[in-house]
Amino acid sequence: MIQEIPPVMLPAYVVSKTQWAVWCFHCGCLHFHGSLPGGRIAHCIIEGSPYKSDYPEYYMVPTGKPLPEGAMKLHNKGRAKVRRHIYSRHPKPYVPLPVPEWGQPLYLRTYCEALSVTWETEQGQTPEEVEHSRQHFQKTWDQYAVLWEAAKAGKRKDKLFQALRAAA
Numbered sequence: 001m002i003q004e005i006p007p008v009m010l011p012a013y014v015v016s017k018t019q020w021a022v023w024c025f026h027c028g029c030l031h032f033h034g035s036l037p038g039g040r041i042a043h044c045i046i047e048g049s050p051y052k053s054d055y056p057e058y059y060m061v062p063t064g065k066p067l068p069e070g071a072m073k074l075h076n077k078g079r080a081k082v083r084r085h086i087y088s089r090h091p092k093p094y095v096p097l098p099v100p101e102w103g104q105p106l107y108l109r110t111y112c113e114a115l116s117v118t119w120e121t122e123q124g125q126t127p128e129e130v131e132h133s134r135q136h137f138q139k140t141w142d143q144y145a146v147l148w149e150a151a152k153a154g155k156r157k158d159k160l161f162q163a164l165r166a167a168a
Contacts, residue, residue: 008105008144009058009106009141010061011104012060012061013066013071014064014066015032019032019033019035020034024043026046027049027082028082029074029097030072038060038140039057040057041057046082062119064119071100077097113141
């Protein structure tokens with residue numbers, strides 16, 4: 001059975017030894033974070049971004065791959081577009097750059113879990129540590145799904161956390 005989750009599971013690419021990047025489909029550029037999988041607060045600065053209001057974070061799923069060729073050029077183009085929008089005297093609704101193939105959100109739970117387990121194993125973790133990380137990932141997936149469903153149903157932020165506690 002395929003389980004779906006909204007686009008809060010994003011593929012993370014290696015920028016440097018200490019930094020990963022994910023593509024944000026709301027602002028049309030990269031967001032940079034530390035090099036560990038897990039939940040991150042979004043850096044969106046575009047008004048109306050669900051990451052800024054309804055759902056303030058996403059989960060970085062490690063791909064173990066370097067940032068694709070041309071990604072920084074696309075990022076710079078997106079940032080310039082964001083700046084023009086923010087500093088415009090009469091801003092129109094913001095339309096981000098199209099999401100590149102490599103930046104598509106991840107929807108399959110089993111695929112996200114496999115990426116995480118592969119990354120943990122490549123980092124030299126013991127089988128017990130990998131199993132602990134896998135269990136943590138599964139719990140996180142379920143929590144994100146509850147929060148997103150509550151947000152889609154129009155529940156207020158304080159109600160989102162009530163829904164999460166009820167699911168735990």
